[in-house]
Amino acid sequence: MNQLKRFSTRAVHAGLDCLPEGATTPPLFQTSAFAFPSAQEGVRRFQQEEGYVYSRYGNPTVHAAEQRLASLEGSEDALLCSSGMFAITCSLLSLLQVGDHLISEESVYGGTYSLFNQLFPRWGIEVTWVDTLDADAIRKALRASTRVLYLETPANPLLKVLPLAELAEFAQQNNLISVVDSTFGTPYHQTPLALGCDLVIHSATKFLGGHGDLTAGVVAGNHAQIERVRKQYHRLMGGMLSPFEAFLLARGLQTLPLRMERISATALTLAHFLQKEPAVFCVHYPGLESHPQHEIACRQMQNGFGGVLAFEMKEGFAAAVRFLDSLQLILRAASLGDVNTLIMHPASSSHRALSLEERRVLGIGAGLLRLSVGLEDPIDLQEDLKQAFSCIAK
Ligand SMILES: Cc1ncc(COP(=O)(O)O)c(C=O)c1O
Incomplete structure (x- = not known):
């Protein structure tokens, strides 16, 4: 979808151009697998990663919802996940490995706080909590092994707001990837990528779905980063979104x-x-x-x-x-x-x-x-x- 079109137009049109037969709304492809017209075509789809083979690898309904979200965030690509927590987990695992260090804003959703405090140390990833409004505190927390600056704004539950442009610049200067949970902001109110951040995450369970009837997460960013999350972690860990929930999400995004x-x-x-x-x-x-x-x-x-x-x-x-x-x-x-x-x-x-x-x-x-x-x-x-x-x- 043409990024020059305005937000409300993209909310209803984006994602349609990747659909078959000119459907005016993303149809529900409620299928686990896609039959190949010939053995040769099966080989081609696996080798070239083109076309659909299996819904854990990709599904047209999910793809349409991802394209709509990417358009609203102003990103090259987006990846849907089974929940907001899985979007956070697989995005960060694609950026961090044993021995790496993460600086996180201290005011984050409780589930994120527990993930970083309880599971990350077991996986050999160290976390330092910082008030990211305090530039000196972030600088002091920096280590040679720091890879990621993790932010959430407005933050759950006290609505702390972080200056994203300044923090993204700091991250760039120090070779860190900046990741922002923008669930409370929604792309209608803020677009962190336009302010220089690298990855934006949402619990799409919330305002994006908007009707309290689905659980989903999304990460948006440039194509190379999203492909890395998709191929190295999302696929193997199996946290894809079901086609039905993607269908509901694409519908919710329209409004x-x-x-x-x-x-x-x-x-x-x-x-x-x-x-x-x-x-x-x-x-x-x-x-x-x-x-x-x-x-x-x-x-x-x-x-x-x-x-x-x-x-x-x-x-x-x-x-x-x-x-x-x-x-x-x-x-x-x-x-x-x-x-x-x-x-x-x-x-x-x-x-x-x-x-x-x-x-x-x-x-x-x-x-x-x-x-x-x-x-x-x-x-x-x-x-x-x-x-x-x-x-x-x-
Ligand atoms: C800001 C924020 N991020 C992430 C999550 C986790 O999302 P989910 O419940 O979809 O896994 C939540 C859930 O409340 C949240 O409020």
Whole structure:
């Protein structure tokens, strides 16, 4: 798809040109294998890696969704995976080996934190956690064996925003590959590759799929890098996306700009509302002027600031629990980026594997709640929050 076309056009057209018979939407190729018209053709497809042979190697529905994602990220290529966690794992394994060192931003999704802390050391990969807003701290963490700078922005769950252009430049100067988890940003709001980063990763389970009905991950970057992940790790470790989930994802992507426009506008309204609520101690949302990296967010995000916000209850855990139980419309659920507005308590869910001290350092308090805004009427959402606050005030 022509990159000169605008985002909404690419969201519906990209990926169609690789489909047979002029299909106007990616058809579902729900098949494990592809028969060869002749033995010779089978030999050719295996030797030249052209055409489809087996869905773990490639599938037209998955390929169409990958091309659509690549177009939206402005990348040469993209690779779909069975989950966001697998996209992170296989991308990093393609860049790191025994004895290598990774510098990671300290504010990352809890699953990523556990992967780096629990599994990477077993595979001989060392990790240093750094506040990547502190340039001196990154410089001090550098070693001769450092290969990757791992970032997540806006970060889960406190919405910390990182200056991607500066960090990508630092990575380039020091021969590091910069990898960014852009799940909260979505390509509608930010495109890290355009800012100089090397690889961008998403949990496509979230806003990209957008309907809470699939689990998927994606990594996007230049063709050589994606081929390396695909051939050396993804294929052999078997973490491909199923055709049906790719079909749902390609369908969900068509409305990404419409959904994000509405969702980010509602999120900003709710963030302002929560700021005025006496039971709330602090609201974290990059669109608020009070957000510590608001200026960076304004510089590197477009069309709004995404659909996730977090807020801290003054009265801590007990108030958070009573508040959650008082909600009538907003769903208590662990994911985000759904059509439904979802709320969860990070300290007891996504970040439960962290020690109390680790959570304290990261600022994940017992009274923190994370809200993922959906497509309901903003007035209904505000009314639900209001009635829940009045319940806990009694
Ligand atoms: C920022 C971020 N990255 C990665 C993941 C992992 O994605 P998945 O659940 O699709 O494996 C999550 C999951 O919540 C996330 O929030």
